[in-house]
Amino acid sequence: MNHPSPSSTAQDPLKAADARRLILDGLSPVTGSERVELHAALGRVLAQDVIAPLDVPMHDNSAMDGYAVRAEDLRAGSETMLAVVGSALAGHPFAACLGAGEAVRIMTGAVIPDGADTVVMQEIVRREDDRIFIPAGQQKGRNLRRAGEDLAAGSVALAAGRRCGPAELGLIASLGIGEVVVRRRLRVAFFSTGDELASIGQPLAPGAIYDSNRHTLSGALARLGCELLDMGIVPDRPAALEAAFAEAAGTADVVITSGGVSVGDADFIRELMARMGEVSFWKLAIKPGRPMAFGRIGDAVLFGLPGNPVATMVSFYQFVQDALLSLMGVTPLPPAERFAVRADFALRKPAGRVEYLRGRLLRDGTEPGVTLAGAQGSGVLRSMSEADCLIVLPEDCTSVQAGDTVFIQPFHGLV
Numbered sequence: 001m002n003h004p005s006p007s008s009t010a011q012d013p014l015k016a017a018d019a020r021r022l023i024l025d026g027l028s029p030v031t032g033s034e035r036v037e038l039h040a041a042l043g044r045v046l047a048q049d050v051i052a053p054l055d056v057p058m059h060d061n062s063a064m065d066g067y068a069v070r071a072e073d074l075r076a077g078s079e080t081m082l083a084v085v086g087s088a089l090a091g092h093p094f095a096a097c098l099g100a101g102e103a104v105r106i107m108t109g110a111v112i113p114d115g116a117d118t119v120v121m122q123e124i125v126r127r128e129d130d131r132i133f134i135p136a137g138q139q140k141g142r143n144l145r146r147a148g149e150d151l152a153a154g155s156v157a158l159a160a161g162r163r164c165g166p167a168e169l170g171l172i173a174s175l176g177i178g179e180v181v182v183r184r185r186l187r188v189a190f191f192s193t194g195d196e197l198a199s200i201g202q203p204l205a206p207g208a209i210y211d212s213n214r215h216t217l218s219g220a221l222a223r224l225g226c227e228l229l230d231m232g233i234v235p236d237r238p239a240a241l242e243a244a245f246a247e248a249a250g251t252a253d254v255v256i257t258s259g260g261v262s263v264g265d266a267d268f269i270r271e272l273m274a275r276m277g278e279v280s281f282w283k284l285a286i287k288p289g290r291p292m293a294f295g296r297i298g299d300a301v302l303f304g305l306p307g308n309p310v311a312t313m314v315s316f317y318q319f320v321q322d323a324l325l326s327l328m329g330v331t332p333l334p335p336a337e338r339f340a341v342r343a344d345f346a347l348r349k350p351a352g353r354v355e356y357l358r359g360r361l362l363r364d365g366t367e368p369g370v371t372l373a374g375a376q377g378s379g380v381l382r383s384m385s386e387a388d389c390l391i392v393l394p395e396d397c398t399s400v401q402a403g404d405t406v407f408i409q410p411f412h413g414l415v
């Protein structure tokens, strides 16, 4: 890995895009793979190409309910009468070969009988007993799905690096494949730092608060399919932190901490981490989530996220998630989703930093809009829960007026 620079000694805060690039450059995927049963591949990353062992579909088949015919039988200028000699249903092909002047009743998905080359949809056909009348003007080859049209035998159905979602499971199943080789899971150790933090079930001392970051992180990590190593809460003591970092870096591929990286705290943590590995502290030109550490201790990649609960989540999604996907072997990385919508709020902001606001999409107008989801303090988790998107205001933006176009990143999609 390149040593990430510049470090926090630089005066200017680092731009979000530069931080992302510094993080993503120089990460290489975990090695090691395992063969898993198809359903267990959900969320996993293919370690090998999946090659189609057969054509999909295997046979030319009908895309419509109608009649399979020979185009050469159809008259160009007038109606054609054909004799219906049988039927073909999905899973029940017509056994014989279609002769001159003959048609076969055919349903969607049924194999096109030998001799037939065209399907005429039933809606335009007039039937009288075992005879049909087809209007003029039919085109040869219509309403067929060709063998191999979806995937040709021998072709790459899914390339290594693809993360399996429901569509991929279905595609693999359609090839008759029941097991795939996937990268091993990424092992991620995480802990919260702070003398004020208590775990659920512990009594709250005066001034103490419950640790929420470990739970947002474990949720986000579990959704990515990581193997979780929850190391609990570590107090703000150098010896305890050193022991925790050493243990985490010795067992995990990635170590994620929250808290302790703000200006006052960072000094002693920086000293500690600098001794243990290669770590840079950054002041990022973003809000929320200004302080952040990134680097490596031993073989483990380290992310030191800010402690404020919303800042933890925002920096996780902006900087950590794609790094984890990259380490998991996902290639190419999914493009950053950004959609332009109409702002239904107004605010001012200083130039020079990216702001991530919690937003709620408005879907009732003619074009989608977005409004603010409650108070925007970086400790207000409720607004994160009530939001369904982040509104991303770029560095050069200094104000938003109602009606302006802003960019959002939606939280949920069809996944």
Ligand code: AMP
Binding pocket: 192, 193, 194, 196, 197, 209, 210, 211, 212, 213, 214, 258, 259, 260, 261, 262, 265, 306, 307, 308, 309
């Ligand atoms: P720090 O980055 O350690 O200075 O923390 C910034 C703010 O986030 C402080 O108000 C902390 O109490 C709060 N905080 C830090 N870690 C957590 C956590 N794990 N859960 C909830 N709040 C936290």
Ligand code: MG
Binding pocket: 193, 194, 195, 259, 260, 265, 307
């Ligand atoms: Mg702290």
